Amino acid sequence: MEKKFTANLNSNSKRDVYGNKTQKLLDTYKVKIGDNVKLLSNKGDYSGIIMPRYESFNDDYVVIKLKSGYNIGILVENIIYITNENPSETSVNTSLLKTPSKYGEPFNNFVQSKENDYIIDESLETKTLPKILLLSTGGTIASKIDYRTGGVTSILNASDLYAIFPEISNYASIYPEFLLNEYSENINPDHWSIVSERISRAIQYEHFDGIIISHGTDTLHYTSSAISFALQNLSIPVVLVGSQRSSDRPSSDAFTNLLGAIKFITKTKFTGIFVCMHHTPSDEIIACYLGTRVRKNHTSKRNAFQSLDYIPFALIDNSEIICNTDLKKINKRDEITKNLISKTSFDKRVFLLKFYPGFDPAFLECFLNLDYKILILEGTGLGHINKNCFPYLKKLIDSGIIIFMTSQCIYGRVQMTVYDTGRDLLDLGIVPLSDMSSETAVVKAMWALSNSRNASDLIDIMKINLSNEISNMSPLIS
């Protein structure tokens, strides 16, 4: 089944062909797309595979995929010499490099049944690689530069992604599927339900060893939280991956994040909802976070995501995976005895309100005339808000709105018994949410509102730890 990576992978796509100038250079050195080469240039020496040309590039560059997975574009003018290395060293399995029937040719090792579902036909399966369902929802990992505007738009689907990163076929059989095509800022609770239901169906009726969801990074942590509540007792790992650079840019982190997720799925036994993103700006270490304990903390860095705990759940590098199993309740595949819980509905009547000095307490009266059931306050420090708000909060509570307290500090635990402000808020009936982030809290509240019998039940659900959204560790006071 192992075939040499060859240029015909991309033969049917005009965008992949290099222009005259670059092709002439490649011909001079008798190398072609897919060849493993050493490239000597004015700016440095590089070893890797010649990649298809990206649409976002003009004809001045040759794109090389380095062994790290990082793609680099080298200006033709700077290239001094290219040598063709032994191609067998970097051969990759291209047997799966076709798109499913909905978008093109079907894979040869599965048959598609009802819409979007893959029933793996074991008789057709000739390899023993783990099987991973790759669901694309849009975002940078599935985006490329739009020439008309100069910005980035989401166009690539999962199949394109798979074609761009053929090396992943050495680790697993990937079953790409185009589920949504939304920037993550446009993802809403209805999309959370769609994704959760698709995962639920895959777990119950299909036979994958894991699921990867490619997702825009902006709200990736909201979605990972949402799935963490919608689906419980998972028998396989579900890993969300994003990219801070679009897949067709040389500096893209898409491949390394995706590969990290594949390694985590195939080389560990953990189940649940996770997020795999760069741990450092370089490509060396990928961090794996718990779906409810992660946050996008930087607008542009590759290592934009950070754990809400002092360390991520796992660190993945080329040689090993280090898991911090002392972190809360994480199940392994053979430990799952209960059936999958699948409650995929969300109720949007939840408002997240960030407090700030100068906030007009009278603003709270708006909520008396709107159809909100829950208010998540993002207070200051240990869970405080200006005392002038107290009478208004009381009015809201009297009207039946349930109010929860989180902290805008991001890290640490809400503790409302330390100061009299906190105790006064508790007396009003405001419920503190420990070290749940405000982002996870708003998602959990939407889920709890849709999946509870009454207010008391809802408050109980919010206060207990369902999916590691509340840390069991003693407060990190130091």
Place this chain on the structure above:
Amino acid sequence: MEKKFTANLNSNSKRDVYGNKTQKLLDTYKVKIGDNVKLLSNKGDYSGIIMPRYESFNDDYVVIKLKSGYNIGILVENIIYITNENPSETSVNTSLLKTPSKYGEPFNNFVQSKENDYIIDESLETKTLPKILLLSTGGTIASKIDYRTGGVTSILNASDLYAIFPEISNYASIYPEFLLNEYSENINPDHWSIVSERISRAIQYEHFDGIIISHGTDTLHYTSSAISFALQNLSIPVVLVGSQRSSDRPSSDAFTNLLGAIKFITKTKFTGIFVCMHHTPSDEIIACYLGTRVRKNHTSKRNAFQSLDYIPFALIDNSEIICNTDLKKINKRDEITKNLISKTSFDKRVFLLKFYPGFDPAFLECFLNLDYKILILEGTGLGHINKNCFPYLKKLIDSGIIIFMTSQCIYGRVQMTVYDTGRDLLDLGIVPLSDMSSETAVVKAMWALSNSRNASDLIDIMKINLSNEISNMSPLIS
């Protein structure tokens, strides 16, 4: 002027006297409050000064101030032996350990003129120590445990603080003044004006080498931002300090933060608005942040504050102060040629709105019926918000509301030309605020609204870098 630290410092306060059990132990070893001792206990050996008993302690503890400034309570039962070390080694200047006339006896080296103003009478001044005005506004640094409720309430004033930490008189002559007594969650823009006006008066008519403001930590970074806009071209440094542990607790960080601020004022030449807080959980290093580039990122840790840049402006330890002068425009005292700009008014008609998935776009219509002039959006990632909000945002803009974009990522720069969502928002007229934090942005907007001629002027003010609120560094894309 150097006097030995003696117990009579606290002789007029009943709370400072140890009870029979502990006093008997101290008598046995012929040591008293103020003595420098070595204490051998079952739990470890300690060297330091015996401190007055704190009201929050029962009679089972002896409180020792360690050389680090950290106070520790040692259970009487655990004490094996106490030896009286040479007291002269740790003698402290207690000449200033009296309270100003408003609250008790005046200092002997200044005369009080009009209310709250200190005119330093040089003829009475016998020491050459730098003069620092210490303004107390309340918060944990000026708080202690309330026995009735078990929580922490703000009771201590600046004079008390000064009495608790007499060592500071070795570094500077401190002029404590009780300006406000508010928890920081209750501090509002009117308080920002009061504090700014007091600083302005001190700079123009009094002769201090620096000003320290003790402030509750919850909104300390909002206040430091506010003063940074209200006062510009400062001829002296103004440093805000807070404490994550109340001053009368053995683990209080109040002293070390205060001492860090004093060292920064007396040992460097920088002017402007700064914040001094723990850099690490231990007492070894105090970080000094720019007033507009700092955020409280942990609810309870001593090192709760972090720079919005990759490093704080300065690090202060026992032996040296390392300043990162490549960070933006920081003036030195001898470089100030312009007069103080003092514009201390704020207009509260600014709303900070944090976006989240599931946010109902129709909620934005509320603002059509309310008297808000500015909306600060806390978008996702590079400055994005759900496309369903666009028509509503347009309505608000058409109604005259000015909308600015920041990011809930905290770190990094809003860049709205990368994705089509951002470009669409720019087309609507939404103004990106680069790497200004949403907290600093809401404060600057309140200030700009009160200090601009019209909308165009206001937008210009928001977009330019006035007080390092926008980083001049190239975007930290890595």
